[in-house]
Amino acid sequence: MPYEFYNVPVLSLQSISTVKYRQQDDECCLVPLHITMDNVKSNNNAIPRPETSFESKEIFFAFRPTCEPSEVRLVFVLKCICLLCRMLVGESLKNGQGTGVASRRHKHEPFEQAPMYVAVLTYLGFGIVTLFGYLRDFLRAVGLEKCNIAQEREKQKDFVPLYQDFENFYTRNLYMRVRDNWNRPICSLPGPVFDLMERVSDDYNWTFRFTGKTIHDVINMGSYNYLGFAENNADFLKTVADKVRQYGVGVCSTRQEIGNLSIHEELEQLVANFLGVESAMTYGMGFATNSMNIPALVGKGCLILSDELNHTSLILGARLSGATIRVFKHNNMQSLEKMLKEAVCSGQPRTHRPWKKILIVVEGIYSMEGSVVRLPEVIALKKKYKAYLYLDEAHSIGAVGQTGRGVTELFNVNTADVDVMMGTFTKSFGASGGYIAGKKELVDYLRTHSHSAVYATAMSPPATEQIIRAMKCIMGKDGSTEGMRRIRQLAENAKYFRSRLKEMGFIIYGNDDSPVVPVLLYMPAKVVAFAREMLARKIGVVVVGFPATPITEARARFCVSAAHTRDMLNQVLDCMNEVGDLLCLKFSRRKYSPQPDLCDETDFELDS
Amino acid sequence: MAGTEVRPSQRLPPCLLCKDCFLFLCVNKHRPMHRSSRTLHLRDLRARMNFKNLREYLAWLYYQYLLITGIYVLEPWEKSIFNSILFSAIAMVVYTSYVFVPIHVRLALEFFLGIFGGQLESTMALMT
Numbered sequence: 001m002p003y004e005f006y007n008v009p010v011l012s013l014q015s016i017s018t019v020k021y022r023q024q025d026d027e028c029c030l031v032p033l034h035i036t037m038d039n040v041k042s043n044n045n046a047i048p049r050p051e052t053s054f055e056s057k058e059i060f061f062a063f064r065p066t067c068e069p070s071e072v073r074l075v076f077v078l079k080c081i082c083l084l085c086r087m088l089v090g091e092s093l094k095n096g097q098g099t100g101v102a103s104r105r106h107k108h109e110p111f112e113q114a115p116m117y118v119a120v121l122t123y124l125g126f127g128i129v130t131l132f133g134y135l136r137d138f139l140r141a142v143g144l145e146k147c148n149i150a151q152e153r154e155k156q157k158d159f160v161p162l163y164q165d166f167e168n169f170y171t172r173n174l175y176m177r178v179r180d181n182w183n184r185p186i187c188s189l190p191g192p193v194f195d196l197m198e199r200v201s202d203d204y205n206w207t208f209r210f211t212g213k214t215i216h217d218v219i220n221m222g223s224y225n226y227l228g229f230a231e232n233n234a235d236f237l238k239t240v241a242d243k244v245r246q247y248g249v250g251v252c253s254t255r256q257e258i259g260n261l262s263i264h265e266e267l268e269q270l271v272a273n274f275l276g277v278e279s280a281m282t283y284g285m286g287f288a289t290n291s292m293n294i295p296a297l298v299g300k301g302c303l304i305l306s307d308e309l310n311h312t313s314l315i316l317g318a319r320l321s322g323a324t325i326r327v328f329k330h331n332n333m334q335s336l337e338k339m340l341k342e343a344v345c346s347g348q349p350r351t352h353r354p355w356k357k358i359l360i361v362v363e364g365i366y367s368m369e370g371s372v373v374r375l376p377e378v379i380a381l382k383k384k385y386k387a388y389l390y391l392d393e394a395h396s397i398g399a400v401g402q403t404g405r406g407v408t409e410l411f412n413v414n415t416a417d418v419d420v421m422m423g424t425f426t427k428s429f430g431a432s433g434g435y436i437a438g439k440k441e442l443v444d445y446l447r448t449h450s451h452s453a454v455y456a457t458a459m460s461p462p463a464t465e466q467i468i469r470a471m472k473c474i475m476g477k478d479g480s481t482e483g484m485r486r487i488r489q490l491a492e493n494a495k496y497f498r499s500r501l502k503e504m505g506f507i508i509y510g511n512d513d514s515p516v517v518p519v520l521l522y523m524p525a526k527v528v529a530f531a532r533e534m535l536a537r538k539i540g541v542v543v544v545g546f547p548a549t550p551i552t553e554a555r556a557r558f559c560v561s562a563a564h565t566r567d568m569l570n571q572v573l574d575c576m577n578e579v580g581d582l583l584c585l586k587f588s589r590r591k592y593s594p595q596p597d598l599c600d601e602t603d604f605e606l607d608s
Numbered sequence: 609m610a611g612t613e614v615r616p617s618q619r620l621p622p623c624l625l626c627k628d629c630f631l632f633l634c635v636n637k638h639r640p641m642h643r644s645s646r647t648l649h650l651r652d653l654r655a656r657m658n659f660k661n662l663r664e665y666l667a668w669l670y671y672q673y674l675l676i677t678g679i680y681v682l683e684p685w686e687k688s689i690f691n692s693i694l695f696s697a698i699a700m701v702v703y704t705s706y707v708f709v710p711i712h713v714r715l716a717l718e719f720f721l722g723i724f725g726g727q728l729e730s731t732m733a734l735m736t
Contacts, residue, residue, distance in 0.1 A: 121676050124676070124677065124678070125676065125677060125678030126678065128677055128678045128679065128690070129678045129681060129682070132682055132686050132690075135686075174681075177681045177682070177683075178681050204683055523675065523676065523678070524678055524681070525674065525675045525676070525677075525678045525679070525680035525681055526675050528680065528681055529675055529680060581657055582657070582668075583675060584672060584675075
């Protein structure tokens with residue numbers, strides 16, 4: 001039975017015809033459309049307004065064949081205005097992103113570059129440590145030094161070498177020297193403060209031993225505990241305890257067999273209400289939600305346009321699906337539009353047949369940069385080129401928006417415009433698992449065709465109940481204003497933390513609303529020293545270097561939480577100030593005004 | 609407390625910033641109107657860091673050297689190797705310049721004076 005008909009009037013100079021499409025029963029309910037340049041509708045609602053995109057002149061080029069002669073003059077005038085605007089404003093930023101004034105909400109997100117000497121010294125540092133790495137490898141090969149890491153046996157040395165590639169070299173010679181800053185064992189719950197086990201190493205981090213002491217009350221700036229639901233308050237967790245008594249702890253089956261509990265149905269109903277969509281489905285693991293559901297939605301003959309900085313789960317899901325993947329520059333609408341246009345015009349690589357589906361995969365908040373997707377513009381593009389949108393709100397659900405509904409609420413966008421809304425419960429809800437939400441046909445299709453639903457164990461009852469109670473708290477359904485208080489507290493904390501750090505002179509990436517704050521450290525030795533100094537001051541931070549980030553952009557990533565009090569944040573900021581001076585980390589060359597509300601855009605000049 | 613403290617960089621007149629700065633790779637184009645722009649200079653940091661004596665300041669400079677070159681992550685014997693190599697390289701540069709630079713300068717001066725001196729003589733000869 002066909003679910004949808006599309007009446008697409010085709011405007012072209014040659015002919016006018018209407019083409020109908022309907023769903024085929026054995027395909028996904030994201031309706032495959034034959035997309036050609038002819039039937040890209042000149043629907044004025046879908047064209048981004050000229051001030052939102054500096055590629056406006058190309059929009060008009062795209063419509064040239066379909067313009068009536070009487071509209072040519074209007075088109076020409078608008079084109080000139082766009083070009084003028086572009087010339088006047090376009091030179092102020094050279095970081096590849098258009099300065100959109102589309103909405104007051106979408107603030108300017110600069111990715112400030114550090115001075116040139118920082119890049120030079122970063123490479124210098126890496127170079128010197130690499131040279132010493134070669135020296136140590138030589139000593140190990142000759143036999144002057146014992147090799148503490150995995151090595152091939154004597155008999156295997158004639159075969160293809162296993163440990164010669166760069167990744168192993170890096171692990172042996174760079175990571176092992178400084179690995180006391182990662183995998184620190186925690187012995188309390190990861191709330192706003194936590195306890196660490198003290199460990200020391202006698203042989204330069206090859207082995208560790210515990211001294212037996214615990215470091216108490218270390219401020220936790222690394223956990224994704226945005227709304228503070230990682231707590232063990234007995235009152236809040238009463239319902240969870242009750243459900244454990246009722247349902248047990250394990251499910252021991254998949255959703256499709258006998259693992260579909262009534263609590264799962266309740267959760268899915270609640271998630272759908274929360275997001276304002278027709279239906280939702282939940283899975284036991286967030287990573288598996290992405291990697292197992294994208295293959296169910298797209299396949300060979302489809303095109304995936306994925307952002308440069310997408311998470312590994314999205315990349316893995318895209319690769320598993322077998323679709324063609326093209327990557328566009330991070331948050332860059334011009335790049336995305338160019339790719340969409342090229343895809344629609346040229347079709348599949350050799351045969352030039354039209355793509356079955358085009359899926360744009362973006363994230364709400366990117367976890368390494370703290371930047372927010374430009375959602376209204378992506379939706380406008382998707383409508384214009386008839387693509388589908390997959391939005392991964394792992395970090396943004398519950399953390400941004402007036403009532404915590406995520407980036408759709410932040411930008412005031414209709415949730416029906418996003419075809420597939422995905423998110424995880426790990427970050428803001430203090431549980432584990434993920435969801436996919438959207439139209440009922442989509443979710444019903446996924447219930448039968450998703451690998452995660454068919455083969456993965458269902459979510460366990462305590463986790464499910466934790467999500468239910470957290471979501472009810474946020475929505476206010478438990479009768480208290482605790483949820484709203486937490487959301488407001490998080491927004492306030494995030495703004496305060498970011499503005500204070502910028503004022504101090506650190507280079508921060510990302511949008512002003514996002515609770516993820518990456519502070520750029522650049523040099524490898526400074527990254528290590530920073531982590532150690534902060535721990536000495538009883539603050540736990542997460543530092544990230546290569547290979548998770550580009551080699552010259554190592555950073556410390558702070559995750560602000562609603563459970564952090566102003567005093568804790570002030571303590572962290574004072575220590576940051578001290579450590580920033582001690583290690584010379586304040587690279588920002590921006591002229592910062594102490595009252596950020598006066599001007600919408602900070603004016604600064606970047607040295608390239 | 610947050611925005612009210614005056615940063616020491618605002619007290620320093622801008623023209624001194626590049627003159628006695630120790631950071632030899634200071635590549636910021638100096639713009640006099642951006643008086644309060646946050647350029648990194650060791651003089652500002654010294655003012656903010658409150659060193660009690662010279663020894664502490666030198667220790668901090670050594671720490672910076674360790675961080676910038678990446679030596680900080682290496683084991684002590686590797687640090688010693690690198691330091692000795694670097695020190696001997698610098699010592700050789702200093703020795704070579706001490707021995708040879710005066711000789712080269714003298715030769716260069718003689719060469720150029722010879723050219724201009726020769727020009728003067730030939731013009732004098734033409735005039736007389």
